Amino acid sequence: MIADTIPIETKSNEERGFPTHSHFIVEFIDGSIRDERDTNWSSFAEVEEVDYFGIKKQVSLATLSIKTIQVFHEEMETKIEVPEDCRVYQAFYSEVSFVPTGKRTDTLNGRAVGLVRDGKVIEERFLNARQGEVMGIRL
Amino acid sequence: MASQPDITFRDANNPASVLGSLSYVMSTLGSNFLPVISGRNSLPVKLRLYNNWAQNLAIAAAMNVNLTVYDGLGAGSHTALKAPVSEAWVRVYESGYGQSVGANPGLTAFPGSHTAVGGVVSHGAAYNVYNVEVGTDGSYNGQLKAGSSGNGVGFIEITSYVNVPLTASTNSWNFAMTLNYQWTS
Numbered sequence: 236m237i238a239d240t241i242p243i244e245t246k247s248n249e250e251r252g253f254p255t256h257s258h259f260i261v262e263f264i265d266g267s268i269r270d271e272r273d274t275n276w277s278s279f280a281e282v283e284e285v286d287y288f289g290i291k292k293q294v295s296l297a298t299l300s301i302k303t304i305q306v307f308h309e310e311m312e313t314k315i316e317v318p319e320d321c322r323v324y325q326a327f328y329s330e331v332s333f334v335p336t337g338k339r340t341d342t343l344n345g346r347a348v349g350l351v352r353d354g355k356v357i358e359e360r361f362l363n364a365r366q367g368e369v370m371g372i373r374l
Numbered sequence: 375m376a377s378q379p380d381i382t383f384r385d386a387n388n389p390a391s392v393l394g395s396l397s398y399v400m401s402t403l404g405s406n407f408l409p410v411i412s413g414r415n416s417l418p419v420k421l422r423l424y425n426n427w428a429q430n431l432a433i434a435a436a437m438n439v440n441l442t443v444y445d446g447l448g449a450g451s452h453t454a455l456k457a458p459v460s461e462a463w464v465r466v467y468e469s470g471y472g473q474s475v476g477a478n479p480g481l482t483a484f485p486g487s488h489t490a491v492g493g494v495v496s497h498g499a500a501y502n503v504y505n506v507e508v509g510t511d512g513s514y515n516g517q518l519k520a521g522s523s524g525n526g527v528g529f530i531e532i533t534s535y536v537n538v539p540l541t542a543s544t545n546s547w548n549f550a551m552t553l554n555y556q557w558t559s
Contacts, residue, residue, distance in 0.1 A: 244376060244559075246376060246377070250377070251376050251377045251378065251559055252378025253378065253559065275558075276558040276559050277434065277558050280558065282435070282437065282517075293437045293438055293516070293517065293556075294437075295437070295558045325558065326437065326556040326557060326558050327378075327557050327559075328554070329378070329379075329436075329554070329555055329556070329557060330552050330553060330554045330555070331381045331552070331553050331555075332444070332447060332451060332550045332551065332552040332553075333383045333393065333550065333551050333552075334447055334548065334550045334551075335395045335396060335397070335548050337392070337394040339382070339383065339392075340451075341381075342451070347556075365452065366498065
């Protein structure tokens with residue numbers, strides 16, 4: 236099964252820098268399933284430059300054939316059925332801030348998942364942790 | 375890769391030291407900083423944004439990196455009410471990059487585009503951001519990598535100054551510099 240070809244991650248979500256409530260579940264075209272709680276996206280994805288609604292952007296695209304992807308973050312969730320001619324990407328959106336007193340803070344603002352067809356993003360959904368809602372854009 | 379990028383703001387002249395403060399001044403008189411006169415630019419300041427200074431294993435690269443300014447932390451982390459922020463006084467540009475498998479890599483200079491950052495906040499994000507032009511490996515892709523394999527050190531060097539408008543009144547401002555990025559497990 237496709238899922239069996241992906242290494243198992245033994246570190247917890249927190250050890251890798253993201254909360255327990257945040258994870259993806261992918262179903263591959265053969266029906267096998269992997270959950271981010273024991274999987275790294277980078278184990279089956281590669282970074283490529285795509286056209287993101289008129290500008291260039293780097294995304295981490297899955298190299299394996301995915302049937303559906305479900306993403307969870309806080310109370311939000313979204314699920315995408317992946318068309319045969321599309322590839323999937325997803326990513327955490329983070330920020331690090333510095334103030335004059337030398338204090339630094341790290342914040343996870345949410346996570347995004349999207350579809351790419353022929354090098355162009357055709358849909359992206361963003362689970363916005365700052366506003367507590369799922370936002371999206373589609374061609 | 376597996377773990378979140380470990381990004382630190384460091385002193386460009388002494389990268390072993392995490393930045394304690396960043397001051398925009400016009401000149402110095404002994405140990406005193408002199409304020410920036412309205413209508414003039416401050417002295418430029420350099421800082422380095424490192425990923426994985428600690429050289430831990432399997433640290434993710436930061437993608438689509440951009441810089442901007444906000445009022446501060448907490449409630450001010452995504453607002454633009456202070457003049458230097460709302461009026462986009464702060465200019466930033468990339469002035470170099472480097473990455474290596476181990477130890478602090480050498481600097482490759484790069485003449486980035488001077489960009490005003492800050493401004494109106496819409497949907498929680500500043501209107502003006504500086505998109506990093508060259509990544510740590512010299513590619514035009516704005517990535518802050520943790521070395522070439524996720525086990526090393528990568529950095530970009532930023533030079534920044536403020537352009538104070540003629541209409542600015544006398545004041546002292548504190549605000550936050552924020553780096554936004556994306557990453558995967």
